[in-house]
Amino acid sequence: MPTVSLKRLLTKLTVIALAATATPVAHAEVTDTTLVVDREQLDVNDAASVLGRWLALALDKMAPLEATHLTATWSLAPDPVRRGAVAHALEWMFPLVGDGLVIDHLSRDPDPNVRAACARAAWVRRSTGGDVGVLARLRDDPDLNVRAIALQAG
Amino acid sequence: MRSISLRRLLSKLTILALQASPAVAMATPSPISQAANCDDDDDLESDAAIDREHLDPDVAVYVLARNLALALPTMKPLDATHLATTWALSSDPLRRASIAKSLEYDFPLLGGPTLLDHLSRDPDPMIRAACARAARARGRHAILDRLASDPDPEVRAISQGN
Numbered sequence: 001m002p003t004v005s006l007k008r009l010l011t012k013l014t015v016i017a018l019a020a021t022a023t024p025v026a027h028a029e030v031t032d033t034t035l036v037v038d039r040e041q042l043d044v045n046d047a048a049s050v051l052g053r054w055l056a057l058a059l060d061k062m063a064p065l066e067a068t069h070l071t072a073t074w075s076l077a078p079d080p081v082r083r084g085a086v087a088h089a090l091e092w093m094f095p096l097v098g099d100g101l102v103i104d105h106l107s108r109d110p111d112p113n114v115r116a117a118c119a120r121a122a123w124v125r126r127s128t129g130g131d132v133g134v135l136a137r138l139r140d141d142p143d144l145n146v147r148a149i150a151l152q153a154g
Numbered sequence: 155m156r157s158i159s160l161r162r163l164l165s166k167l168t169i170l171a172l173q174a175s176p177a178v179a180m181a182t183p184s185p186i187s188q189a190a191n192c193d194d195d196d197d198l199e200s201d202a203a204i205d206r207e208h209l210d211p212d213v214a215v216y217v218l219a220r221n222l223a224l225a226l227p228t229m230k231p232l233d234a235t236h237l238a239t240t241w242a243l244s245s246d247p248l249r250r251a252s253i254a255k256s257l258e259y260d261f262p263l264l265g266g267p268t269l270l271d272h273l274s275r276d277p278d279p280m281i282r283a284a285c286a287r288a289a290r291a292r293g294r295h296a297i298l299d300r301l302a303s304d305p306d307p308e309v310r311a312i313s314q315g316n
Contacts (some may be wrong), residue, residue: 065272068265069239072232097268098235105232 004035006047006081010054017057031070033077045113047081052088052117060094068097075102080111087117091124099125100132107134112143119146123153156202160214163204166197167221171228199240204248211280214248219255219284227261235265242269247278254281257288270294279306286312 012030029035039047055074059067071089074082087106090099103125107118119138122131138150206214222241226234241253254273257266274285274297282301286309289297301313 063272064268065239065242065265068235068268069243072236072239075232076236097265098232101231101235101264105230 002035003038004029004032005038006040006042006051009037009051013051013054013058017054017061019061031073033073033079033082036079037081039081044080044084044111048084048113048117049088051081051085052091055085055089056092056094059089059096064095064097071096071098071102075105080109080114083109084111084114084117087114087121090121090130091117093124095128099128099130103130103134104132107138112141112146115141115143115146116149119149119153123149126153156200157205158197158200158202160204160206160209160218162197164217164221167218167225170198170225171221173228198237201240201244201246201249203246206248211248211251215251215255215280215284218248218252219258222252222256223259223261226256226263231264234263238263238269239265242273247281250276251278251281251284254284254288258284258291260291266292267294270297274301279304279309282306282309283312289313290315 009030016030037047037051042050059071062070071086074086077083083106086102087109090096090103096102099121103118103122106114107122109115109118115138118134122134122138125131126135135150135153138146139154141147141150204214204218209217222238226238229237238253241249244250250273253269254276257263257270257273263269270285270288270292271294273281274289276282276285282304283306286298286301286304288294289301290312298313301309304310304313
């Protein structure tokens with residue numbers, strides 16, 4: 001299965017975030033979700049967390065449509081690192097068209113770490129329409145950690 | 155350059171639209187239909203140029219847009235937004251024009267205003283004209299006001315309601 005290293009992906013996201021142009025465009029390597037992220041010694045959640053921080057910085061700098069496209073692409077990716085990275089990225093505050101939809105989608109993810117990040121993201125974005133009933137639903141989540149975050153947020 | 159035939163793309167969009175019908179939704183998917191659908195994403199979401207065979211670009215855009223407008227509302231919201239943004243950011247003008255024209259039909263699409271705003275700045279006047287009609291249908295007055303001073307006379311005329 002083709003892979004892309006976490007370091008390389010972080011570099012690409014940094015380039016997008018630091019791009020001098022007004023509307024940087026995501027490189028094909030960033031949007032190609034057939035590439036599995038090679039996270040080396042990091043576990044899935046740590047890799048998603050690191051990637052999420054840089055993804056948030058990049059999304060904030062991109063044109064709205066590009067940002068929505070990249071977010072939707074990663075949210076629908078088979079690789080849990082990419083899905084987790086989007087959930088973690090949305091814990092940071094920046095405007096994103098369709099953030100509520102993405103959080104709602106990822107809050108049904110099979111990975112409890114992704115759902116936990118969604119609970120935090122829904123809470124952070126609740127004042128801008130980021131919580132479309134997600135926190136209320138996650139209060140009954142089968143995962144203890146997810147339930148705790150949703151209950152605390154509520 | 156890789157290409158995909160217009161017919162194949164239309165079939166894929168039709169399948170998407172029909173998948174939401176109650177009869178199909180209740181039926182158990184057969185292995186054949188699952189196999190037929192397994193490469194939906196590759197065809198619909200790739201950036202391959204569309205081989206429109208003998209059709210004029212206008213006609214190809216019209217049929218694609220009509221099928222997109224039927225398929226997008228039946229898809230899950232995030233999938234629909236993903237497909238629409240993929241086509242809007244495509245390097246193939248036929249895909250960009252098709253998604254612009256599909257917005258002339260009235261259906262809910264999350265991120266629709268952002269999509270329209272993006273496409274209304276397209277270098278191709280045919281796409282900007284479709285955006286002007288879509289902006290009129292969807293009441294996006296800010297886009298209409300900007301396109302009213304577009305360099306292309308047709309885009310200007312549509313935006314001004316002439």
